[in-house]
Amino acid sequence: MPTAIIADDERLMRDQLKSRLEQVWPELEILDEAKNGEEAVALVETHKPDLAFLDIRMPVKTGLEAAKEIGNKAHIVFITAYDQYAIQAFDHGAVDYVLKPADVERLTRTVERLKARLTAQSQPNDMSSMLSQLAKQMGIAAKPNYLQWIQASIGQELRLIPVEEILFFQSDEKYTRVQTATYEALIRKPVRDLADELDPALFWQIHRSTLVNAKAISGVVRDLRGRHLVQIKGLTEKLEVSRSFVHLFKQM
Structure with a gap:
């Protein structure tokens, strides 16, 4: 049958x-x-x-x-x-x-x-x-397979971090900092690569070296030099927005 x-x-x-x-x-x-x-x-x-x-x-x-x-x-x-x-x-x-x-x-x-x-x-x-x-x-866009987890080092420990828990990524010349609400970790993948692999609706690029979780943004302020700075929920640290990405916050 x-x-x-x-x-x-x-x-x-x-x-x-x-x-x-x-x-x-x-x-x-x-x-x-x-x-x-x-x-x-x-x-x-x-x-x-x-x-x-x-x-x-x-x-x-x-x-x-x-x-x-x-x-x-x-x-x-x-x-x-x-x-x-x-x-x-x-x-x-x-x-x-x-x-x-x-x-x-x-x-x-x-x-x-x-x-x-x-x-x-x-x-x-x-x-x-x-x-x-x-x-x-048929005009049905296939959903890209965006990253769901990040494998990162914390001291000698290797940890799998769900991407929705990550507040922002910030790169220097060698490493990319992965910041959550309670800890930070390091990976070797640069922001330019992460930008292609993360859901752009969730992670906004605000600087060539910075990706921020849109849900973690509490506000945007301007300093005395006229720079736009993103405030992150639960953190005192502020992230600079480069001129190329200021348009993201025009309606905020």
């Missing part, structure tokens, strides 16, 4: 697809349902279904992001509300799709293709490059 999971952030859409599938493919067993891409990935790991029906746009992880993580662990079927022009992207790749709302006639054709694949015992496709093309064509 073929098995599947369904992932869609709209419960009514999940129910509707499940009902249509029961009509056109009564042998298919729906093992579980997810309301976002992250849950879908977890369900595939848990249940190891033959098929994963994934909505394209979901919170936490999109269907495209979930499909990339699922890889060849299941055959991917995208659920989408896109028009026929956008659907051409699927037609050029070995991916199946269901248009919202699920139409019995169209769903029947999709089911026939899926049955043929399962009967042939073909391996799910490695879709990494194709998923990137789909994301580009």
Whole structure:
């Protein structure tokens, strides 16, 4: 008996697809349902279904992001509300799709293709490059894999620091200082490299040698020399803002 999971952030859409599938493919067993891409990935790991029906746009992880993580662990079927022009992207790749709302006639054709694949015992496709093309064509930007942890030295100890706990990074010629609310550590990676690897919505570059956690900023002041200085929550230390980055604080 073929098995599947369904992932869609709209419960009514999940129910509707499940009902249509029961009509056109009564042998298919729906093992579980997810309301976002992250849950879908977890369900595939848990249940190891033959098929994963994934909505394209979901919170936490999109269907495209979930499909990339699922890889060849299941055959991917995208659920989408896109028009026929956008659907051409699927037609050029070995991916199946269901248009919202699920139409019995169209769903029947999709089911026939899926049955043929399962009967042939073909391996799910490695879709990494194709998923990137789909994301580009459909205007769904893939989320960059920003750094989540920093490995830093504190004396003789090596520590993993969650990036959200870091107040700021500040580089000199040799090291970069990693400052948290309770301690500081050192790494060898310069700010210019960190700027490309950290989420720009969280870490703002205020100087060629300084990145600051936007959530840690308590205010901006000007000194007697006219320089803009960032105040950090919980610290007396102030960080200089170079002229190139003053525009970040015009509305503050």
